[in-house]
Amino acid sequence: MGKCFTLFTFFLQALLCSSQVAVSKEPRHRNVFENNVVRVLDVRVPPKDTSQFHKHETPSVFIVLNPAKTGSEVITEEIKATALSKDATISFEGFYTTPRIHRVWNEDTAEFHVMDIEMFNKKPHSIGAPIQQKGFKFLFDEKPVRVYRLMLEQGRNIHIQRPTPFLFIGLTDALGSISVNKKSFSKKGDFLFIPGRQKIEVINTKPQPFSFAVLEFK
Numbered sequence: 001m002g003k004c005f006t007l008f009t010f011f012l013q014a015l016l017c018s019s020q021v022a023v024s025k026e027p028r029h030r031n032v033f034e035n036n037v038v039r040v041l042d043v044r045v046p047p048k049d050t051s052q053f054h055k056h057e058t059p060s061v062f063i064v065l066n067p068a069k070t071g072s073e074v075i076t077e078e079i080k081a082t083a084l085s086k087d088a089t090i091s092f093e094g095f096y097t098t099p100r101i102h103r104v105w106n107e108d109t110a111e112f113h114v115m116d117i118e119m120f121n122k123k124p125h126s127i128g129a130p131i132q133q134k135g136f137k138f139l140f141d142e143k144p145v146r147v148y149r150l151m152l153e154q155g156r157n158i159h160i161q162r163p164t165p166f167l168f169i170g171l172t173d174a175l176g177s178i179s180v181n182k183k184s185f186s187k188k189g190d191f192l193f194i195p196g197r198q199k200i201e202v203i204n205t206k207p208q209p210f211s212f213a214v215l216e217f218k
Contacts, residue, residue, distance in 0.1 A: 020053035020101050041116040050105035057099035058118040065188040068108035075101040119144040124218035150212040152204040160200040168192050171211040178210045179203045
């Protein structure tokens with residue numbers, strides 16, 4: 001009986017692994033932007049819904065925009081996790097040795113909303129010291145990316161120009177005018193990719209602070 005059960009489990013796992021899809025092809029992981037640096041997946045799992053089995057194998061930053069009570073069934077995963085929970089909302093996983101194959105379900109009454117940012121650079125390089133401007137909180141520094149949380153106070157603008165590409169993602173719903181290089185940010189999950197060496201202007205004319213996740217790519 002024990003051997004039969006073990007064989008059944010083995011074949012079941014093999015079947016599940018063969019039926020999984022790349023995370024970018026999973027229907028609830030919507031590809032909203034992609035270039036040679038980064039792919040941005042807007043992940044939405046409705047209440048009481050379950051994703052397909054899918055595979056994460058590219059270094060990724062995960063940004064939780066609407067938390068919910070969720071569960072996960074994992075088929076394969078790195079023995080030693082690479083997740084760094086440096087922030088309640090923003091974390092990194094490398095998937096350097098083993099991909100994660102899993103599916104996720106939402107047990108809550110609210111939608112589970114996450115941004116999954118995959119990074120393609122296989123030969124990252126040093127990018128110098130972190131940004132020191134007021135409002136930038138340095139979160140973590142990993143092989144392909146450096147990540148900050150930017151809290152921009154009301155009526156304030158900032159200017160940046162560095163050789164590295166950036167991705168700005170809104171973490172706040174806005175009631176007034178927030179812009180990054182003239183692109184308006186009005187809700188959580190709004191984003192803008194900015195190539196390296198471009199001038200960056202971030203403006204907040206609303207009466208409250210506005211929060212961004214800022215990814216600086218290596």
